[in-house]
Amino acid sequence: MEFTFSRIMEQVKPSEIRELLKYASQPGMISLGGGMPNPGSFAVEEIREIADYVLENYGALALQYGNTGGYDELRKQLAIFLGEMEDIKTDARNIIVTTGSQQALYSVGKILVNQGDFVITESPTYIGAISAFRACGIRMEGIPMDEQGMKTDMLQASLEKHRSQGIMPRFIYVIPNFQNPSGYTMSLERRKHIIDLSEEFDVPIVEDNPYGHVRFSGTHLPNIKTLARDNRVIYLGTFSKIMSPGLRIGFVSADESVVGKINLLKQGLELSGSTLTEFIAAEYLKRGIMKRKIPEVARMYGKKRNLMLKALEDYFPDWATWSKPEGGMFVWATLNEKINTSKMIARAIENKVTYISGASFYPEEPRYDSMRLNFTFPSDEDIPIAIQRLAAVVEKEAKAIEVSR
Ligand SMILES: Cc1ncc(COP(=O)(O)O)c(C=O)c1O
Numbered sequence: 001m002e003f004t005f006s007r008i009m010e011q012v013k014p015s016e017i018r019e020l021l022k023y024a025s026q027p028g029m030i031s032l033g034g035g036m037p038n039p040g041s042f043a044v045e046e047i048r049e050i051a052d053y054v055l056e057n058y059g060a061l062a063l064q065y066g067n068t069g070g071y072d073e074l075r076k077q078l079a080i081f082l083g084e085m086e087d088i089k090t091d092a093r094n095i096i097v098t099t100g101s102q103q104a105l106y107s108v109g110k111i112l113v114n115q116g117d118f119v120i121t122e123s124p125t126y127i128g129a130i131s132a133f134r135a136c137g138i139r140m141e142g143i144p145m146d147e148q149g150m151k152t153d154m155l156q157a158s159l160e161k162h163r164s165q166g167i168m169p170r171f172i173y174v175i176p177n178f179q180n181p182s183g184y185t186m187s188l189e190r191r192k193h194i195i196d197l198s199e200e201f202d203v204p205i206v207e208d209n210p211y212g213h214v215r216f217s218g219t220h221l222p223n224i225k226t227l228a229r230d231n232r233v234i235y236l237g238t239f240s241k242i243m244s245p246g247l248r249i250g251f252v253s254a255d256e257s258v259v260g261k262i263n264l265l266k267q268g269l270e271l272s273g274s275t276l277t278e279f280i281a282a283e284y285l286k287r288g289i290m291k292r293k294i295p296e297v298a299r300m301y302g303k304k305r306n307l308m309l310k311a312l313e314d315y316f317p318d319w320a321t322w323s324k325p326e327g328g329m330f331v332w333a334t335l336n337e338k339i340n341t342s343k344m345i346a347r348a349i350e351n352k353v354t355y356i357s358g359a360s361f362y363p364e365e366p367r368y369d370s371m372r373l374n375f376t377f378p379s380d381e382d383i384p385i386a387i388q389r390l391a392a393v394v395e396k397e398a399k400a401i402e403v404s405r
Contacts, residue, residue, distance in 0.1 A: 012135050030354075031354045032355045035329055041376075043289055050284060068263050069097065069266075073286075074278045074281055077286055095259065097249065098252060100249070101208060105129050106136065118167075120141050125181075126181070149184055152197065168201065172197075178211040178325050185325075195228050199229075207233050210240060211328035214297060216301060234258055235253040239290075308373065309324060317395060320333060322334065332373075333371050341370060358370030373387075
């Protein structure tokens with residue numbers, strides 16, 4: 001038979017990242033495409049030892065169905081972790097464990113937004129958030145960014161316009177630290193401004209912070225959740241970038257009413273998350289391995305970021321520009337508007353290098369002149385080679401359409 005799918009699924013398109021994974025495994029290919037941690041950052045031995053310990057001591061519980069909200073000890077440890085590392089005063093009651101923060105994104109969309117309503121995001125924004133929100137039937141309005149993060153003066157103008165029309169966004173979604181895909185970090189001033197706007201217009205904030213711990217230069221800025229004067233910030237965290245994405249441990253720290261609704265949704269989605277990995281993550285935190293590993297991971301990625309920035313200086317044309325992230329996983333390189341990076345990707349693949357074209361990250365009308373370059377997954381040796389290969393593709397493309405400074 002031929003299936004008739006829901007109208008929502010007409011809006012959900014396969015992502016370029018999934019498509020590119022096919023090429024990433026070709027011999028000799030260097031991928032700057034995915035957002036994967038370096039396998040060298042995984043604490044394989046410690047996790048193996050913890051897995052043995054958990055199975056020996058808690059086997060009957062860890063292999064059983066668990067709480068929908070997450071293993072109690074993990075939620076307790078998460079509250080301590082958020083207090084110590086992020087200065088977020090929270091409690092196990094205000095935390096729900098999710099299957100990666102991806103599930104948290106889908107969940108906030110589902111519990112807060114009616115189909116057809118809209119939310120505000122940065123533009124560009126995380127491709128997975130676009131997919132999650134589309135799958136919830138949510139429309140998005142993107143607010144442009146610069147090196148200081150979302151332009152909050154434009155956010156203010158947009159909120160004023162919407163208020164005069166009587167239709168407000170259901171939340172404002174931001175990734176303040178080392179944003180995916182731009183690598184930009186929102187300034188302290190704008191963090192405070194967004195809180196003021198959220199209060200003035202009565203719109204909650206969803207703060208997604210997968211990269212905040214991976215800072216390798218500059219000074220730590222307080223999270224929006226830390227700065228907020230009340231319960232208006234729904235904070236999403238994950239262990240994917242600092243421990244392992246394979247364990248699928250994410251979490252939400254928010255008002256108890258929000259946590260309660262996500263819990264109800266989760267009962268329909270998956271009954272409970274993976275009890276075994278929740279036990280492992282709790283023990284990892286309890287033993288202090290997370291705190292020890294984070295600076296190591298940041299050091300490893302800082303070196304890789306430096307290698308990429310140096311290679312871009314050495315090989316890229318002087319009319320190109322790129323972000324200089326102080327943390328996270330990505331550099332955002334902008335070429336000339338005559339160059340379409342979505343089309344150029346075929347040439348890059350021929351030259352044995354991949355990236356994600358900028359167009360994938362726009363919640364509304366795409367721009368085609370940028371690309372996201374990941375520096376955490378490739379080896380130190382491969383980074384300059386990949387950038388040299390990509391620069392050759394860019395130069396050739398520019399010559400063909402006569403781009404100059
Ligand atoms: C901004 C952002 N949010 C959420 C996620 C989802 O991460 P996970 O589901 O692995 O926790 C990612 C992954 O790349 C991300 O970049």
